[in-house]
Amino acid sequence: MPRPRSLTQGQIAAAALAVIDRDGLAALSMRTVAGELGMSTMALYRYVGDRDELEGLVVELVLDGVDASPPPGATWQERITVLAGRVRERVGAHPGVVPLTMTHRHRSAGILRWSETVLGVLAEAGVEGPERVVALRGLLSYLIGAIQLEHLGPLSGEGTAAIAGLPRAEFPRMAETAGHALLIGAEEEFHGGLAIVLRGIAART
Amino acid sequence: MPRPRSLTQGQIAAAALAVIDRDGLAALSMRTVAGELGMSTMALYRYVGDRDELEGLVVELVLDGVDASPPPGATWQERITVLAGRVRERVGAHPGVVPLTMTHRHRSAGILRWSETVLGVLAEAGVEGPERVVALRGLLSYLIGAIQLEHLGPLSGEGTAAIAGLPRAEFPRMAETAGHALLIGAEEEFHGGLAIVLRGIAART
DNA sequence: ACCTGAACACCGTTCAAGT
DNA sequence: ACCTGAACACCGTTCAAGT
Numbered sequence: 325m326p327r328p329r330s331l332t333q334g335q336i337a338a339a340a341l342a343v344i345d346r347d348g349l350a351a352l353s354m355r356t357v358a359g360e361l362g363m364s365t366m367a368l369y370r371y372v373g374d375r376d377e378l379e380g381l382v383v384e385l386v387l388d389g390v391d392a393s394p395p396p397g398a399t400w401q402e403r404i405t406v407l408a409g410r411v412r413e414r415v416g417a418h419p420g421v422v423p424l425t426m427t428h429r430h431r432s433a434g435i436l437r438w439s440e441t442v443l444g445v446l447a448e449a450g451v452e453g454p455e456r457v458v459a460l461r462g463l464l465s466y467l468i469g470a471i472q473l474e475h476l477g478p479l480s481g482e483g484t485a486a487i488a489g490l491p492r493a494e495f496p497r498m499a500e501t502a503g504h505a506l507l508i509g510a511e512e513e514f515h516g517g518l519a520i521v522l523r524g525i526a527a528r529t
Numbered sequence: 530m531p532r533p534r535s536l537t538q539g540q541i542a543a544a545a546l547a548v549i550d551r552d553g554l555a556a557l558s559m560r561t562v563a564g565e566l567g568m569s570t571m572a573l574y575r576y577v578g579d580r581d582e583l584e585g586l587v588v589e590l591v592l593d594g595v596d597a598s599p600p601p602g603a604t605w606q607e608r609i610t611v612l613a614g615r616v617r618e619r620v621g622a623h624p625g626v627v628p629l630t631m632t633h634r635h636r637s638a639g640i641l642r643w644s645e646t647v648l649g650v651l652a653e654a655g656v657e658g659p660e661r662v663v664a665l666r667g668l669l670s671y672l673i674g675a676i677q678l679e680h681l682g683p684l685s686g687e688g689t690a691a692i693a694g695l696p697r698a699e700f701p702r703m704a705e706t707a708g709h710a711l712l713i714g715a716e717e718e719f720h721g722g723l724a725i726v727l728r729g730i731a732a733r734t
Numbered sequence: 735a736c737c738t739g740a741a742c743a744c745c746g747t748t749c750a751a752g753t
Numbered sequence: 754a755c756c757t758g759a760a761c762a763c764c765g766t767t768c769a770a771g772t
Contacts, residue, residue, distance in 0.1 A: 330755095354746065364757055366747085375746065423628070426681050430691050436703065443702035454709045461678065462722030466667070469674030473666065476631050486635050497648035498641065504659045517667030524729030535736090559765065569738055571766085580765065 331361065336371050337381035344382065344420040354378070380428040386421050388434035390414045392441050400449040401522045407442055408467055408518055411435075412474075419475045426468065439464075451525065459525050466521045474510050536566070541576050542586035549587065549625040559583070585633040591626050593639035595619045597646050605654040606727045612647055613672055613723055616640075617679075624680045631673065644669075656730065664730050671726045679715050 339360040343352055354375060358365040372378045391410050397403035415422060429435060439460065446456050492499045508516075544565040548557055559580060563570040577583045596615050602608035620627060634640060644665065651661050697704045713721075 353744085355744090366758080367756055369747080370755075423631075426628075426677050429682075436692070436695065436700065440700050440703050443706055447702065454713055457706050457709045457713055458718060458721035459725065460706065461675075461718055462671070462725045465674030465678055465722055466671045466726070467674065468677060469670030469672065470666075472631050472673060472677075473670055477634075487641070490641065495641065495645050497652065498645050501648055501662050501665065504662045508659055508662055513663060513666055516663035517670055520664065520667045520726060520729035520733075521671070522729065523732045524725035524727065527728045527732045528725075558763085560763090571739080572737055574766080575736075 331371060333371055333381055334385065336361070336368065336378065337385040340378055340382045341385055341418065341421070345418060349420040349423060352379075379424050380431045382421055383424050383428035384432045384434075386414060386418050387411075387425070387429065387432035387438075390434050390438050392434060392437035394441060394444075400445050401519075401526070403445045403448075404442065404463070404522060405515070405518060407438065407445070408463070411438065411467060412471055412514060415471055416475065422472060422475045425471075446525075449525070451528070455528065462525070463521060466517060470514055470517055474514065536576060538576055538586055539590065541566070541573065541583065542590040545583055545587045546590055546623065546626070550623060554625040554628060557584075584629050585636045587626055588629050588633035589637045589639075591619060591623050592616075592630070592634065592637035592643075595639050595643050597639060597642035599646060599649075605650050606724075606731070608650045609647065609668070609727060610720070610723060612643065612650070613668070616643065616672060617676055617719060620676055621680065627677060627680045630676075651730075654730070656733070660733065667730070668726060671722060675719055675722055679719065 336357070340352060340357045343356050343360055347356075354368055355365050357378065358368050361368075368378070372381065395403045395406035395410075397406055415425060442463065443456060443460060446459055451459050487498055487502045490498055490502075541562070545557060545562045548561050548565055552561070559573055560570050562583065563573050566573075573583070577586065600608045600611035600615075602611055620630060647668065648661060648665060651664055656664050692703055692707045695703055695707075
């Protein structure tokens with residue numbers, strides 16, 4: 325652990341995030357971040373152990389920006405929806421960091437506070453014990469998958485193009501489904517899937 | 530597109546997968562794969578356009594191994610559970626490729642056949658039209674998130690350690706939940722979350 | 735025609751040297 | 754004490770040359 329002087333770890337993270345937002349994740353390197361800060365490459369190592377830690381700081385910066393305060397909403401379903409939407413919007417504002425969020429997610433105190441709030445709402449819904457663990461992890465799994473699907477899935481329409489070119493005889497349902505898929509926006513899709521998970525939590529045996 | 534002679538793209542993919550399985554994803558490079566095949570680095574470019582395409586071939590090799598045939602099961606829920614389990618097992622057998630599956634998923638014809646089968650089961654369940662699109666994407670989102678959480682989440686217990694060290698006063702629910710989480714295995718967690726999604730699909734309005 | 739090695743422009747990181 | 758640039762061991766990929 326180095327002892328920062330002229331800069332804070334937060335400023336390092338902000339510079340790295342600026343590089344990612346402007347030039348994409350592929351452009352992130354110790355050299356580009358140092359350049360963004362107007363310092364030598366090696367000076368970075370005074371604030372950060374290695375590249376992995378730098379990535380962790382970026383994820384922390386993004387996820388700490390997620391509002392973890394008790395959400396509005398008449399029902400617990402509405403409140404969870406607000407909470408899930410906050411993560412989706414925050415991460416969606418920095419799509420370049422999406423591939424980093426999975427591996428470095430645990431470093432954010434903000435996302436832990438967010439999880440605490442989610443657990444509180446689940447408790448209000450009457451979900452207790454191990455059932456609540458499964459509900460939280462299920463919710464988290466959906467959230468992670470949905471956000472990745474939204475931002476890394478199509479890759480400039482390559483996926484939908486592949487499906488469109490499928491032989492109808494062999495893939496009758498996929499062809500039919502592709503037609504419907506065009507009518508559904510990302511927002512609607514996300515909330516439709518989330519509604520499934522929420523109904524599943526509500527309809528517990 | 531080069532014209533392979535002595536080797537097929539499948540053999541290239543198998544060599545790359547062998548490197549990943551043995552030494553991890555970080556060890557994957559054009560040089561190590563070429564070495565695995567006993568050929569010069571540049572000879573690889575006769576079979577593959579670039580590194581990105583090589584990664585795509587590996588994902589294809591893994592996902593094409595997913596059985597897409599009509600699954601056994603008395604109810605549609607059981608049949609979807611079997612289908613989801615096949616993906617989880619196949620990917621879980623090669624955890625190093627997990628980070629690659631998201632970006633290259635669309636290249637696999639096997640996963641398209643799998644999706645076709647899933648859509649067929651959803652149709653048997655009476656899920657139709659845009660609702661079926663949302664159900665498939667929701668299921669896929671859960672599957673992606675759950676598999677990633679299982680294989681990239683803790684990172685050698687770092688995550689659970691972070692949660693265990695949380696101040697109880699500020700995170701009462703997380704502390705309580707962490708205790709329950711220890712009692713639940715990965716298998717149970719996966720199927721518990723999947724059951725939530727399936728109940729949500731069944732309980733549609 | 736197929737394959738090769740040298741070379742180029744990048745990486746992350748180490749280390750000895752500067753102030 | 755803090756910061757620097759050269760250097761090392763890697764990358765992916767280009768290209769001219771070999772058979």
